[in-house]
Amino acid sequence: MSNVVIIGGGAAGCFCAAELSRLHPDWSVSIFEAAPVLMAKLAVTGGGRCNITNTFEGVDSLAAVYPRGERLMKRLLHSFGPEDCLRWFGDRGVRFVVQDDGCVFPESQDAMQIVRTLERELRHGGVKVYCRRKVVSVDAELTVRYTDAAGEGSVKPDALIVTTGGGTSRILSDCGMELVPELPSLFTFKIDDSGLRGLMGTVVENVTLGLAGTRFRSSGTLLLTDWGVSGPATLKLSSYAARWLAENQYRATLLVNWLDGSEEEAMRLLGDRLSDGRLIANSHPSELTDRLWRVLVERAGIRPDARWSELGRKGLARLVSILTADTYEIIGRARFKEEFVTCGGVALSEVNPTTLESRSIPGLYLAGEVLDIDAITGGFNLQAAWSTAHTIAHSI
Numbered sequence: 421m422s423n424v425v426i427i428g429g430g431a432a433g434c435f436c437a438a439e440l441s442r443l444h445p446d447w448s449v450s451i452f453e454a455a456p457v458l459m460a461k462l463a464v465t466g467g468g469r470c471n472i473t474n475t476f477e478g479v480d481s482l483a484a485v486y487p488r489g490e491r492l493m494k495r496l497l498h499s500f501g502p503e504d505c506l507r508w509f510g511d512r513g514v515r516f517v518v519q520d521d522g523c524v525f526p527e528s529q530d531a532m533q534i535v536r537t538l539e540r541e542l543r544h545g546g547v548k549v550y551c552r553r554k555v556v557s558v559d560a561e562l563t564v565r566y567t568d569a570a571g572e573g574s575v576k577p578d579a580l581i582v583t584t585g586g587g588t589s590r591i592l593s594d595c596g597m598e599l600v601p602e603l604p605s606l607f608t609f610k611i612d613d614s615g616l617r618g619l620m621g622t623v624v625e626n627v628t629l630g631l632a633g634t635r636f637r638s639s640g641t642l643l644l645t646d647w648g649v650s651g652p653a654t655l656k657l658s659s660y661a662a663r664w665l666a667e668n669q670y671r672a673t674l675l676v677n678w679l680d681g682s683e684e685e686a687m688r689l690l691g692d693r694l695s696d697g698r699l700i701a702n703s704h705p706s707e708l709t710d711r712l713w714r715v716l717v718e719r720a721g722i723r724p725d726a727r728w729s730e731l732g733r734k735g736l737a738r739l740v741s742i743l744t745a746d747t748y749e750i751i752g753r754a755r756f757k758e759e760f761v762t763c764g765g766v767a768l769s770e771v772n773p774t775t776l777e778s779r780s781i782p783g784l785y786l787a788g789e790v791l792d793i794d795a796i797t798g799g800f801n802l803q804a805a806w807s808t809a810h811t812i813a814h815s816i
């Protein structure tokens with residue numbers, strides 16, 4: 421092996437090139453990058469702070485964080501997991517902080533520190549970087565056709581590593597591999613309810629969300645926005661149900677359990693108040709804000725001037741039903757700031773899980789989001805980029 425080409429100079433491509441050139445200083449390693457600079461996306465990850473990985477503490481099942489690619493990630497995290505990632509960057513001078521939710525960021529709070537660290541490694545390793553070189557196609561003979569400032573060109577390296585990120589697997593359509601249709605994953609929901617949208621900015625710490633008629637459920641913090649719902653619970657649900665929601669044109673009934681508890685628990689919580697002479701609208705459970713409570717009371721068909729002592733068993737049942745099984749119509753998807761991830765890409769059955777080499781085309785390797793792996797937010801997507809890239813650098 422002497423000549424390796426990596427297509428895509430993002431997180432996975434640059435990490436793979438850095439590690440490969442360290443392990444094999446005598447090889448020629450080149451990166452072909454379509455954009456004017458390397459790692460443009462990495463530079464803006466985590467709102468410019470780069471949520472580089474996650475401690476995975478409290479993650480009971482990998483399927484809950486990797487809706488697609490869970491089994492492969494389980495294997496790869498053994499060989500290159502979050503501690504290995506932090507050690508790799510730590511050995512190169514990066515210090516980290518860990519948030520309560522397990523998200524890890526560089527202490528500098530600056531994604532550019534990660535970019536510069538990788539750039540330095542590429543320079544040390546003598547990696548040849550060709551920016552503004554867009555690969556148009558790859559075939560089963562490993563012929564890479566590209567365009568750049570000089571026009572059209574082609575090369576045929578000894579090994580080819582494709583790390584072009586989400587939504588790009590079509591460059592492999594001449595390779596005869598199974599490509600899973602690519603769709604957005606992390607997004608927020610537009611909701612058809614002016615009452616809820618009027619609560620823009622309200623945060624509810626612990627809700628359970630679901631999609632009616634499915635088993636998709638998520639829990640966590642909910643944020644009400646001027647277009648509908650956002651926050652971690654929504655993003656998680658969008659990731660779990662990405663494919664189903666696309667098939668249903670992003671229309672569905674959203675189930676909201678505002679108290680993240682059972683009907684019985686809600687009954688117990690509120691049942692004690694039935695002899696209370698206070699206004700219902702004025703005494704809300706501590707989990708809910710005053711404004712949200714008033715909207716929910718109205719949704720339960722209860723007069724704003726009604727007192728607890730007037731509510732009765734039927735009224736209580738209506739209120740409990742709204743609190744634990746509220747429903748809203750999703751009328752579309754909205755982007756989560758500028759951040760989204762793609763599900764789909766090269767089917768995982770196409771690669772050897774130990775080496776990430778194509779099963780049908782020897783010498784072709786795939787890493788990062790171009791594979792059908794994607795995660796919820798929290799540093800898990802970048803960890804997938806590091807783990808897959810590291811695997812290839814060590815198996816090639």
Ligand SMILES: Cc1cc2nc3c(=O)[nH]c(=O)nc-3n(C[C@H](O)[C@H](O)[C@H](O)COP(=O)(O)OP(=O)(O)OC[C@H]3O[C@@H](n4cnc5c(N)ncnc54)[C@H](O)[C@@H]3O)c2cc1C
Binds near residue numbers: 455458466473586
């Ligand atoms: C705004 C934003 C913030 C994010 N924040 C986080 C975060 O904090 N933590 C986290 O874990 N994940 C985050 N993600 C997700 C994470 O960035 C991606 O999962 C990760 O970058 C994927 O790495 P990759 O190397 O596979 O792809 P990319 O980083 O997308 O790199 C692919 C590269 O290939 C190049 N390319 C594409 N096609 C071609 C072609 N035909 N020829 C040549 N080059 C090509 C692209 O220009 C790009 O540079 C964020 C995503 C976004 C959009």
